[in-house]
Amino acid sequence: MLKKTGLTLAVLSALFVSFEAVAVEPLRVAADPVPHAQILAYIQKIDPQLNLKVIEIPNGVNSNELLVHGDVDANYFQHLPYLQSQEQALGEKLAVAATVHIEPLGIYSHRHKRFDQVPVKGTVAVPNNVTNLSRALYLLQDNGLIKLKAGFNDPATDQATPRDIAENPRQLKILEIESPQIPRALDDVDLAVINGNYALEAGLVPAKDALGLEKAEHNPYANILVTTPKLQDDPRIKQLAKDLNSSQVAKFITDNYSGSVIPVAVAESTP
Numbered sequence: 001m002l003k004k005t006g007l008t009l010a011v012l013s014a015l016f017v018s019f020e021a022v023a024v025e026p027l028r029v030a031a032d033p034v035p036h037a038q039i040l041a042y043i044q045k046i047d048p049q050l051n052l053k054v055i056e057i058p059n060g061v062n063s064n065e066l067l068v069h070g071d072v073d074a075n076y077f078q079h080l081p082y083l084q085s086q087e088q089a090l091g092e093k094l095a096v097a098a099t100v101h102i103e104p105l106g107i108y109s110h111r112h113k114r115f116d117q118v119p120v121k122g123t124v125a126v127p128n129n130v131t132n133l134s135r136a137l138y139l140l141q142d143n144g145l146i147k148l149k150a151g152f153n154d155p156a157t158d159q160a161t162p163r164d165i166a167e168n169p170r171q172l173k174i175l176e177i178e179s180p181q182i183p184r185a186l187d188d189v190d191l192a193v194i195n196g197n198y199a200l201e202a203g204l205v206p207a208k209d210a211l212g213l214e215k216a217e218h219n220p221y222a223n224i225l226v227t228t229p230k231l232q233d234d235p236r237i238k239q240l241a242k243d244l245n246s247s248q249v250a251k252f253i254t255d256n257y258s259g260s261v262i263p264v265a266v267a268e269s270t271p
Contacts, residue, residue, distance in 0.1 A: 027240060030077070094229070103221075104216060105135055106139075107191055114211070124173065126193045139193060152164060155220060
């Protein structure tokens with residue numbers, strides 16, 4: 001009987017150690033370096049009990065593929081329209097765990113200070129992925145540079161391509177380029193439409209340097225925390241989502257990015 005009890009205690013002890021190891025297993029989150037990994041690093045400071053392993057993803061690596069293949073537990077870098085296009089491409093359904101912040105898309109130039117200085121047949125660099133290409137065209141339209149065909153009213157649902165341009169009074173040449181490479185093209189084009197995170201990485205301040213900037217209110221391109229359906233109820237995911245939507249993180253974003261990154265709660269409260 002004593003041997004059996006000792007054995008049972010040993011088994012229970014082993015199980016407890018195993019459970020404890022699982023409980024403290026780090027949550028692996030793939031993130032773009034700026035601002036996503038910076039925001040996660042701040043969360044590691046204010047919530048040290050949440051064991052995060054932040055994996056900064058280099059350009060050209062698909063964080064959704066990493067998630068689908070189980071190489072990470074979550075990612076934080078994309079907006080919902082991009083996620084939806086990725087789900088179709090990968091044939092997988094993923095889960096949105098939190099909606100966090102907006103990085104307004106901007107139009108930049110090293111050659112011109114105003115849009116009326118852009119010459120006829122000027123060149124415009126835009127992202128070459130489907131969702132951000134459409135987003136760029138709507139931004140060009142909002143600033144009076146082009147006009148899309150009738151029926152293109154909602155950027156969130158009516159995706160546009162250069163073929164959908166109805167009016168192009170300056171005969172602008174649209175150049176589709178990989179998003180991370182566009183800041184490098186600034187010296188070679190008249191205008192460049194750049195995602196907020198890549199603008200920040202290039203040392204640009206969207207709120208100050210952009211000739212035209214997306215509005216934050218009612219913006220469908222808020223950046224999201226994404227995980228798998230299997231992990232969406234994981235306590236670590238729920239805690240990270242809670243932290244990302246906290247007033248502390250909203251203040252950190254507001255204080256550190258000068259309007260170039262906007263917490264969703266702040267954008268939604270804008271009249």
